[in-house]
Amino acid sequence: MRPSDFLDFAWQVVRGNRSRTLLILLAMGIGVAAVLMVTSLGEGARRYVLNQFSGLGANLVIVLPGRSETAGGIPGFLIGKTPRLLTTDDALALTRSHAVRRIAPLIVGAGDVHWNARSRETPILGTTAEFIVVRQMAMGQGQFLPEGDPHHSQPVCVIGAKVKRELFSGGTAVGEWLRIGDRRFRVIGVIAPQGQSLGFNTDEIVVVPLAAAQALFNTESLFRIMIEAKSRTLVPQAKADALEIIRLRHEGERDVTVITQDAVLSTFDRILGALTLAVAGIAAISLSVAGILIMNVMLISVTQRKREIGLLKALGATGRQVRLLFFTEAALLALAGGSAGLIVGKLGQLVVASIFPDIPFSIPWWALVAAPVTAVATAILFSVAPARKAAQLDPVLALSARK
Amino acid sequence: MIHLDNIERVFHVGDEEVHALRGVSLTIQAGEYVSIMGPSGSGKSSLLNIIGLLDRPNQGRYALDERDVTGLGDDELARVRREKIGFVFQFFHLVPRLTAAQNIALPMMLAGIDPAERQRRLAVLLAQYGLENRAGHRPDQLSGGQCQRVAIARAMSMQPAVILADEPTGNLDSTTGREVMALLEGLHAAGGTLIMVTHDRELGARAGRQLRMVDGQLVGDERNA
Numbered sequence: 001m002r003p004s005d006f007l008d009f010a011w012q013v014v015r016g017n018r019s020r021t022l023l024i025l026l027a028m029g030i031g032v033a034a035v036l037m038v039t040s041l042g043e044g045a046r047r048y049v050l051n052q053f054s055g056l057g058a059n060l061v062i063v064l065p066g067r068s069e070t071a072g073g074i075p076g077f078l079i080g081k082t083p084r085l086l087t088t089d090d091a092l093a094l095t096r097s098h099a100v101r102r103i104a105p106l107i108v109g110a111g112d113v114h115w116n117a118r119s120r121e122t123p124i125l126g127t128t129a130e131f132i133v134v135r136q137m138a139m140g141q142g143q144f145l146p147e148g149d150p151h152h153s154q155p156v157c158v159i160g161a162k163v164k165r166e167l168f169s170g171g172t173a174v175g176e177w178l179r180i181g182d183r184r185f186r187v188i189g190v191i192a193p194q195g196q197s198l199g200f201n202t203d204e205i206v207v208v209p210l211a212a213a214q215a216l217f218n219t220e221s222l223f224r225i226m227i228e229a230k231s232r233t234l235v236p237q238a239k240a241d242a243l244e245i246i247r248l249r250h251e252g253e254r255d256v257t258v259i260t261q262d263a264v265l266s267t268f269d270r271i272l273g274a275l276t277l278a279v280a281g282i283a284a285i286s287l288s289v290a291g292i293l294i295m296n297v298m299l300i301s302v303t304q305r306k307r308e309i310g311l312l313k314a315l316g317a318t319g320r321q322v323r324l325l326f327f328t329e330a331a332l333l334a335l336a337g338g339s340a341g342l343i344v345g346k347l348g349q350l351v352v353a354s355i356f357p358d359i360p361f362s363i364p365w366w367a368l369v370a371a372p373v374t375a376v377a378t379a380i381l382f383s384v385a386p387a388r389k390a391a392q393l394d395p396v397l398a399l400s401a402r403k
Numbered sequence: 404m405i406h407l408d409n410i411e412r413v414f415h416v417g418d419e420e421v422h423a424l425r426g427v428s429l430t431i432q433a434g435e436y437v438s439i440m441g442p443s444g445s446g447k448s449s450l451l452n453i454i455g456l457l458d459r460p461n462q463g464r465y466a467l468d469e470r471d472v473t474g475l476g477d478d479e480l481a482r483v484r485r486e487k488i489g490f491v492f493q494f495f496h497l498v499p500r501l502t503a504a505q506n507i508a509l510p511m512m513l514a515g516i517d518p519a520e521r522q523r524r525l526a527v528l529l530a531q532y533g534l535e536n537r538a539g540h541r542p543d544q545l546s547g548g549q550c551q552r553v554a555i556a557r558a559m560s561m562q563p564a565v566i567l568a569d570e571p572t573g574n575l576d577s578t579t580g581r582e583v584m585a586l587l588e589g590l591h592a593a594g595g596t597l598i599m600v601t602h603d604r605e606l607g608a609r610a611g612r613q614l615r616m617v618d619g620q621l622v623g624d625e626r627n628a
């Protein structure tokens with residue numbers, strides 16, 4: 001027999017048993033689509049987190065007050081206990097390290113921002129001129145905070161794109177005076193829209209000089225110190241230096257946590273990667289369910305088609321040919337089901353992606369290959385038993401089988 | 404060309420042994436027209452199945468075209484069957500989802516014959532058996548006589564040396580039965596070896612050689628003058 005004959009013959013069978021074929025297509029399709037959807041959700045979440053962090057800027061080291069048990073891990077970063085304060089001088093001292101290119105101390109609070117009769121509550125960020133470079137943000141209009149001694153401040157501020165839209169509607173913002181609390185600030189720039197990044201939407205913030213924020217919130221204590229290392233390879237050095245410098249300034253106590261972007265990233269990466277694999281595994285179970293369904297359907301088919309198999313043997317079909325006929329049939333069904341699943345999975349991913357446009361859903365390439373390959377492999381694997389059964393049928397008995 | 408020597412076929416049904424064939428010895432020359440008759444259960448079909456290599460004897464030897472086929476493996480048997488033997492069954496045994504043409508072409512497909520050659524032979528067969536207008540019809544759209552014609556065309560598609568027919572007219576009315584007989588006898592006239600099981604005395608008597616079976620044994624072997 002020629003390969004095209006096997007395909008033709010299997011095609012006739014598949015076409016002749018519509019409802020059976022549809023059933024298998026459905027099972028296979030759902031299996032494959034489930035694997036794709038689930039992995040794309042997992043992968044989307046992973047990429048989302050990665051994007052959030054990579055938006056932070058390159059070679060970033062973050063110092064936060066409070067010691068976490070596993071320095072560099074998530075807990076301290078999330079809980080952030082504050083036994084001893086981080087001060088502006090602590091931050092400035094960090095520039096002594098050769099591994100540090102620049103630093104940006106940070107204070108975060110919330111305040112009511114007034115302009116004429118309009119007012120709006122926004123997060124207020126107090127920092128220095130270096131912040132925009134460290135965070136790799138771009139300005140839409142005007143300029144960022146001016147350079148200078150962070151202990152002193154000018155009455156200027158920079159606002160996010162959304163703040164500008166909401167306070168000034170379409171009008172110009174640069175040059176206008178805002179009031180925050182009992183202080184007045186002149187708007188000198190608008191940050192280019194860039195959206196969410198690590199919990200901050202920079203479109204929604206107002207940035208003021210560090211000393212002004214300290215006065216506004218009546219605190220000396222810094223929320224974070226962001227450090228940009230001179231290069232990627234110097235990140236560990238910068239981290240070690242930061243710990244040491246602060247320890248010396250804090251009477252020998254290690255009471256800060258220093259985290260690097262890499263450490264955070266790889267932790268998230270590991271957790272989410274494992275999660276994706278786990279759910280993909282669960283979804284893969286539905287594939288093997290589809291495989292078992294194919295096996296049952298093929299077994300029934302062998303029983304129903306006893307006479308036909310007997311006939312084929314009487315006409316000179318070898319056991320191998322009969323086996324191959326059943327394999328081809330199973331593979332054809334699985335391929336069709338797998339393709340249907342690919343299409344449905346892809347459509348599903350597009351639908352979910354359009355509902356949550358912020359999360360970069362994407363089907364990882366390994367799932368795209370593994371899902372249909374697994375489908376076809378299970379189908380063939382599970383049709384081994386039915387195909388053998390068919391090949392071993394005694395032609396005399398098979399021919400005399402009554403329907 | 405067919406040489407059976409002391410063939411035994413025993414079926415086990417539960418604890419019981421059913422002797423379908425008891426020591427059957429028989430030689431059939433190429434080009435003979437043989438009918439096999441006998442009461443129901445006498446072993447006619449069993450004998451035909453063994454001659455057609457669908458079944459193996461428990462004992463005895465079988466030589467086809469001077470070649471001992473008793474010990475051949477399944478695949479080799481399938482090949483010999485495909486090349487030398489054409490079956491015609493009482494219940495036609497057409498594949499219901501395939502068209503008449505596809506049914507006829509089945510043995511050629513199994514033999515891996517070139518599609519162009521298949522088409523050529525198919526056209527000849529369809530014309531020969533008056534099925535040109537029925538080529539695209541499925542078995543359920545054909546009459547019994549047409550179905551049997553398709554089955555005969557299928558049996559002939561590989562131009563076998565031996566045609567085995569098990570009650571080929573058993574499921575047909577007498578008119579279509581006669582038509583089918585005429586076709587089969589035409590094959591014999593063209594030089595084929597025809598072996599036919601029948602319950603019909605009149606049909607059986609037309610054969611050049613008449614075998615009679617009772618209880619798994621050959622009890623009669625007559626030739627028309």
Ligand SMILES: Nc1ncnc2c1ncn2[C@@H]1O[C@H](COP(=O)(O)OP(=O)(O)OP(=O)(O)O)[C@@H](O)[C@H]1O
Pocket residue numbers: 397414415416421422423441442443444445446447448449450
């Ligand atoms: N697969 C089988 N298993 C058990 N017994 C069988 C089997 N095939 C045939 N037999 C028995 O062998 C004997 C011969 O059967 P066979 O079919 O050859 O008879 P037959 O002459 O063709 O009968 P009929 O005219 O009814 O077709 C019968 O007793 C039958 O019951």
Ligand SMILES: [Mg+2]
Pocket residue numbers: 447448449569
């Ligand atoms: Mg019989």
